[in-house]
Amino acid sequence: MIEIENVTHRIAGRTILSDVSLELEKGGIVALVGPNGAGKSTLLSLVARLLPLQSGGIQVDGLRIGVAADDVLARTLAILPQELNVASRLTVRDLVGFGRYPYHKGRPTSEDTALVAHALTLFDLDDLAERQLETLSGGQRQRAFVAMAYVQDTEYLLLDEPLNNLDIGTSRALMEQLRNLAETRNRTIVIVLHDINYAAAYADRIVALKAGQVVADGPPDQVVDDGLLRRVFGTDARVSLIDGRPVVLV
Amino acid sequence: MHVRLAGLAGLLILCCGAYLTLGARGDWSFVLAHRGQKLAALLLVGMSLSWATVIFQTITGNRILTPSIMGFDALYLLLQSLLVWSLGARVYNTLPAQGLMAVNVVMLCAASLVLFMLVLRAGRDDLMRMILTGVVLSVLFRSVTSYFQRVIDPNEYAVVQAVSFARFSGLETDLLIVAVVLSGGAMAAIWRIRHRLDVLPLGPVLSTSLGEPPKRAQWQVLILVSVLVAVSTALVGPVAFFGLLVTSLTYLVVPSPRHAHLLPAAALIAGIVLVGGQTAMERVLNLSTPLSVVVEFIGGLVFLFLLLRSLR
Ligand SMILES: Nc1ncnc2c1ncn2[C@@H]1O[C@H](COP(=O)(O)OP(=O)(O)OP(=O)(O)O)[C@@H](O)[C@H]1O
Numbered sequence A: 001m002i003e004i005e006n007v008t009h010r011i012a013g014r015t016i017l018s019d020v021s022l023e024l025e026k027g028g029i030v031a032l033v034g035p036n037g038a039g040k041s042t043l044l045s046l047v048a049r050l051l052p053l054q055s056g057g058i059q060v061d062g063l064r065i066g067v068a069a070d071d072v073l074a075r076t077l078a079i080l081p082q083e084l085n086v087a088s089r090l091t092v093r094d095l096v097g098f099g100r101y102p103y104h105k106g107r108p109t110s111e112d113t114a115l116v117a118h119a120l121t122l123f124d125l126d127d128l129a130e131r132q133l134e135t136l137s138g139g140q141r142q143r144a145f146v147a148m149a150y151v152q153d154t155e156y157l158l159l160d161e162p163l164n165n166l167d168i169g170t171s172r173a174l175m176e177q178l179r180n181l182a183e184t185r186n187r188t189i190v191i192v193l194h195d196i197n198y199a200a201a202y203a204d205r206i207v208a209l210k211a212g213q214v215v216a217d218g219p220p221d222q223v224v225d226d227g228l229l230r231r232v233f234g235t236d237a238r239v240s241l242i243d244g245r246p247v248v249l250v
Numbered sequence B: 001m002h003v004r005l006a007g008l009a010g011l012l013i014l015c016c017g018a019y020l021t022l023g024a025r026g027d028w029s030f031v032l033a034h035r036g037q038k039l040a041a042l043l044l045v046g047m048s049l050s051w052a053t054v055i056f057q058t059i060t061g062n063r064i065l066t067p068s069i070m071g072f073d074a075l076y077l078l079l080q081s082l083l084v085w086s087l088g089a090r091v092y093n094t095l096p097a098q099g100l101m102a103v104n105v106v107m108l109c110a111a112s113l114v115l116f117m118l119v120l121r122a123g124r125d126d127l128m129r130m131i132l133t134g135v136v137l138s139v140l141f142r143s144v145t146s147y148f149q150r151v152i153d154p155n156e157y158a159v160v161q162a163v164s165f166a167r168f169s170g171l172e173t174d175l176l177i178v179a180v181v182l183s184g185g186a187m188a189a190i191w192r193i194r195h196r197l198d199v200l201p202l203g204p205v206l207s208t209s210l211g212e213p214p215k216r217a218q219w220q221v222l223i224l225v226s227v228l229v230a231v232s233t234a235l236v237g238p239v240a241f242f243g244l245l246v247t248s249l250t251y252l253v254v255p256s257p258r259h260a261h262l263l264p265a266a267a268l269i270a271g272i273v274l275v276g277g278q279t280a281m282e283r284v285l286n287l288s289t290p291l292s293v294v295v296e297f298i299g300g301l302v303f304l305f306l307l308l309r310s311l312r
């Protein structure tokens, strides 16, 4: 379970998150939605200890962020950040291999190597495995980083806009894999999505954030309607039900 | 990778053999003992500076900066001027070599830690700001040094000038042993964290996610860099661009993301440059120009080249 208690975050006097409290139970996909600048990335960064916590508390699986040991957390929680640029010259296989670092600490076992090979196949990276990262297209690189978070093999996975740069086929395949992880292995996946239709189709729960506050929270068919789009995103899109699932007509 | 490392090792052994034997005349045991000691100093300094530069570049996330370029050498000269000014040249010259070295190592370590923290804090991820901070601090140190140059008696200042260039001859064995112990300890520590160093170039976000927050490693690395640079500078004097020359060659010859490859390669290349260079200059070309001048010249050109390329 991820427990976020009264988290407030300020940067340079501006309040980015104000008194956010959330309980995300174990297992399933939670989609975090909201307009640009709502504080979604900031919230994920706080959970992933990438930013120091200013007030309030966060616990992941009973581990208190800011207190728990770094290597224990690295085996519990993985994050795929929104902006990724790696300066060093790495091949795709090297990069994905780093996902196993929390376990082998620099001395990969044959099991680690096998897991990396499996992830490369799963994310359709076999042909690119020996290519340098900087020679890849945006979507190919994004897949490599997703594969790296995947091999970290943690109970909790935080993904900040993982569908960036991905085509519709790859996007759907990725979401299917995440569903599979959530259902068969009871993984907890928190995912920032901008496309409400993907959120409605694949998430068990949608949390909407606006101006640093939680403004809607619940299963997709209860949360997604014309009102949500108007209140949260300030746009007049129609939502209709297809096969009992809300679909935004853009 | 291993083939390349073995090739480098072979080359270094050749250089060492040539250095020890070429043009030797007279009593062999004397020649070997004399040259052997100088060779050990060359290898130690080469390895220390190259390792310091590699790990410094790893934590600053770029391949242009070196501890020396960040104002370390200017700091060394300032400290020497201060010593000569406060003690007088006569006392400075009569200081026991061990004592002087101890004072230098301690002061340089402390001062350079402060210096590197300042530069890192100012720069964060901005390379140009880091370089600028380093340059500004160097200029500051130099102008304070030149102030002392004026207040010190010109004859006394000659003493400061004498220590402004790296010198590899006439080292005392005691000093060498102290240096080997200190640098050896620091290098053993670096070798132990080589896998952790591999993670840092992924950037602060990914390395934190993998359980290696860069802050902790940064401190350790800065302390180790300070010890290595301070010891070798106190031993032979400043060599500003040597580290840069060696690491640039290393990334070219052994393009590996792993420190388990980079560190041995850097040590071998440093040895080849210093020992091979010294052999060529002294024994083959019979030049009297000190090796450090040539290394500085070439290293300086490499620095300019890298800087101009990064600006494009
Ligand atoms: N380092 C920073 N300095 C100043 N303001 C910041 C900083 N980081 C984030 N902010 C501000 O915090 C607010 C929330 O940013 P955040 O990145 O969390 O938004 P987001 O919901 O992820 O948006 P997006 O959908 O565009 O990714 C924004 O208004 C942003 O300008």
Ligand SMILES: [Mg+2]
Pocket: A040, A041, A042, A082, A160
């Ligand atoms: Mg964001």
